[in-house]
Amino acid sequence: MFAAYAARIDRDQPLNGLELGERPAPDARPGWTTVDVRAASLNHHDLWSLRGVGLGEKSLPMILGCDAAGTDEDGNEVVLHSVIGQSGHGVGPDEPRSILTERYQGTFAERVSVPSWNVLPKPAELTFEEAACLPTAWLTAYRMLFSNAGVRPGDSVLVQGAGGGVATAAIVLGAAAGLRMFAPSRGEAKRRRAVELGAEAAFESGERLPHRVDAVIETVGAATWSHSVKSLKPGGTLVISGATSGPNPAAAELNRIFFLELRIVGSTMGSKEELTSLLSFCAATGVRPVIDTVLPLDRAREGFEKMAGGELIGKVVLTV
Numbered sequence: 001m002f003a004a005y006a007a008r009i010d011r012d013q014p015l016n017g018l019e020l021g022e023r024p025a026p027d028a029r030p031g032w033t034t035v036d037v038r039a040a041s042l043n044h045h046d047l048w049s050l051r052g053v054g055l056g057e058k059s060l061p062m063i064l065g066c067d068a069a070g071t072d073e074d075g076n077e078v079v080l081h082s083v084i085g086q087s088g089h090g091v092g093p094d095e096p097r098s099i100l101t102e103r104y105q106g107t108f109a110e111r112v113s114v115p116s117w118n119v120l121p122k123p124a125e126l127t128f129e130e131a132a133c134l135p136t137a138w139l140t141a142y143r144m145l146f147s148n149a150g151v152r153p154g155d156s157v158l159v160q161g162a163g164g165g166v167a168t169a170a171i172v173l174g175a176a177a178g179l180r181m182f183a184p185s186r187g188e189a190k191r192r193r194a195v196e197l198g199a200e201a202a203f204e205s206g207e208r209l210p211h212r213v214d215a216v217i218e219t220v221g222a223a224t225w226s227h228s229v230k231s232l233k234p235g236g237t238l239v240i241s242g243a244t245s246g247p248n249p250a251a252a253e254l255n256r257i258f259f260l261e262l263r264i265v266g267s268t269m270g271s272k273e274e275l276t277s278l279l280s281f282c283a284a285t286g287v288r289p290v291i292d293t294v295l296p297l298d299r300a301r302e303g304f305e306k307m308a309g310g311e312l313i314g315k316v317v318l319t320v
Contacts, residue, residue, distance in 0.1 A: 002021070002109065002110055002298065003020075003108055004108035005021075005061045007061050008060065010051070011052055015304055015305065019061070023109060026105065026111055029113070031090040031117075033115075033116045033119050034111055035068065035072055036072075037070040037109060037111060038319065038320060040065045040108055041136075042315065043067065044165070044244060045099065046304070047308060049062070054101075054102045064106050064108045065100065066101060066106060066135065067082060067135045069122055069128045077121070078121060079122045080119060080135060082100045083099060084114065084115065087272075089116070090116065108300060109297075123283035125283040126288070129291060133165075134282070136165075137164075138165075138166075138169040139274060139275050139278055140166050140241050140267065141173055142173060143270035145170055145173055145179070146177070149217070149239050151179055153178030156182065156211070156215075157213055157214065158182045158217070158228065159174070160218050161185070162184065163187070168197065171194055171198055174198070175199065176287045181194075181200055182203065184204065184206065184227070185202060191204075205224070212231055212232055212233040213232060214233055215236060215237045216237070216239070218238055219242040219244060220244055221246050222243065222249040224245070225249035226250075226251045229253040236260075289315060303316040
């Protein structure tokens with residue numbers, strides 16, 4: 001079957017390790033379901049995999065891709081939950097949690113196999129392309145906002161890195177839930193787009209906000225950490241799920257954190273139950289994932305280059 005896969009690890013030039021070509025189709029195994037992929041979406045996780053983060057040389061070649069929607073063996077339209085081993089289903093209770101492509105072949109292929117427990121019905125209201133955007137970036141944003149930030153309708157939330165997949169999802173989901181969303185970005189086009197998506201206001205990166213916020217959604221890391229901490233109200237919550245600019249900020253702001261009794265909460269992906277809730281939320285409210293680009297699978301390299309260049313507003317989706 002045709003697939004986009006990591007053939008080599010290159011920490012400095014990750015796209016040098018990306019190959020497009022034929023790979024073996026997944027074998028049938030007890031407790032697992034093979035899905036014909038209709039659409040799959042890119043995440044920064046795929047770029048990090050090509051750098052060798054979470055993926056070792058011994059696991060190569062590895063088909064990339066965490067997210068997908070397609071049809072199961074009975075023709076049902078389905079969405080995949082990409083966290084394997086969370087429940088023990090299909091892998092046994094002793095296997096640690098992993099994301100597709102860390103241990104098991106991913107979704108950038110004509111077919112993918114996952115534990116049957118990881119297969120959810122796709123709401124009829126969502127297209128395959130829309131549904132394929134939800135299991136990683138949008139699920140991460142959903143968990144950050146509604147499980148970990150502790151915010152309620154009317155609260156204010158700062159979302160760092162407007163334009164990225166998680167940040168874009170957080171803006172749309174938060175606005176739909178009645179939160180006051182603020183979005184900094186270096187680019188004018190991204191700031192304008194953030195307001196179009198529901199942000200109350202957008203600002204230059206690092207610019208002082210009109211008032212402090214109840215929560216911050218942080219995925220950028222070192223470059224925005226100080227601004228995030230300084231933007232919080234006393235007792236506010238900073239939820240972090242990534243550090244694309246680096247994990248070690250020059251100023252940790254520890255004095256501010258303990259004196260203002262701020263909460264720092266780490267967040268990774270989300271549960272199957274949260275994905276089910278996210279799918280229902282989108283179906284019921286009309287909220288839809290923001291898609292920047294749709295490409296056929298054989299043009300996957302273009303999608304990777306676009307994501308690596310950072311000029312996205314929303315998701316890149318690959319169709320099969």
